[in-house]
Amino acid sequence: MMTHSRHLRGLAIATAVTITAALTLVFFYAPLDADQGFVQKIFYLHVPLAIVSLCGFVLGGIFAIGYLRTGRRIWDMRSYCAIHMALIFSVGGIVTGSIWAKASWGHWWVWQEPTLVSYLIVILMFATYQPLRFSIEDPERQSRYAAVFAIVGGAFVPLNFIAVRLSVEFVHPRVLNLEGGALPGSMKLVFYISLVGIALLFATLMKYEMAAKETRAETRRLRRALHACEDPGATDRPSRRTAAPVGAH
């Protein structure tokens, strides 16, 4: 039953070790950037956060396909937790991006940077996942509609990036980018370790959230069973009423 608390400790330890190692390397090993100096080190946090959160959104859409195909609630929970975590990570990503923009280009927000703008639109899109979900009362319909939204949102992520990139005539020169491959080897190594660290953090937190949800459902089920044993007459009606949607799946 408690599938999500397995491996949780190992994963948490691996995350802590990798993140500590990544931060140590960022501050003591990675060379200072020739142009931007110390400020550039936020790159090791910002870019992994952005990549992991975008992958999280798309992952949420893929899990949602799993839910619509199988109808199993576990896929819905995975989709929900992936999007929830990706949303939290993306807020971190956009805040660090804004700080970096201020430090290197002098403005908190730069419309000429298509990645930043598309990223904001994607966040705005997925920020409506929860309001949509929680304004539907029936749990089965809630899962189904949320899955449809997650798939549509995930599919529109690439279209967003294309549209915004087409609309920017002049792209800000970037000293460091992923496609350019302009990173020296030592920076690249540190960057990849940070990326793995953030990805592990995402996986750990998502697993924690799923384990917590599972535990809560299990506790509720046990408590209901206990009440039913102690005093069958008194709690019969309410327990059957609350159990109905769970039993239906």
Place this chain on the structure above:
Amino acid sequence: MTGSGPPAPAHRAALAVLRKDLLLELRTLETVPAMALFAVATLVVFHFGLNRDTLSGQLAAGVLTVTLLFAAMLGTGRLFVAEREQGGFDAFLLAPVDRTAMLFAKVAALLVYLVVLELIAVPAFALLLSPPRLGVALPGVALMLALGDLALAVIGTLVSALAVQTRARDLIGPIVGLPLLIPALIATARGLGPLLDRHGSVSPQGKWVAFLALYDLVGALIAYAVFDFLLED
């Protein structure tokens, strides 16, 4: 689909629903006049907000796009209300027809609303804010608006079907729909910009036409793939 006999062809079911919707609209005159009035009022607000008597270029394109978007949001919000409140969904699900027929019918209905809206709003825009050489560039403008309408109709229908079952549907529709529509709005506005400019080209830039066509195609395919799940009960 438990009824006897083969299901009716999807196009006949879609035409029947479309006919019902248009007839209902024609008899009540509820949605489209409201959309048109809203669009004209928005143009007046833009005149005062921007403090300009005439608009041209990208500014004109932006004003026109945003005005049409706002008016389209009104129509989108009401698209499934009759089905929800008067049991149309149940009746449709009981009928032995393909569920996709509902998607086609609603997209077509919204498309008709939007075209009628534009037949009123674009002349009003030309009259009130006199963009330069709208007449010369009209074929290009019509092409961009048609592609934009298709995007609004497809995504609007999908979002409206999502939102109509929620508690706060008037809120959920616009906040879910707008971010999804941003790419299409970027393309419509930027494609219209040079057309409404005195020194710009008369035909729209190929990249925006191509992008809007791609957006419409992807949107239509996704809507086709997921719409059934919104009607399941």
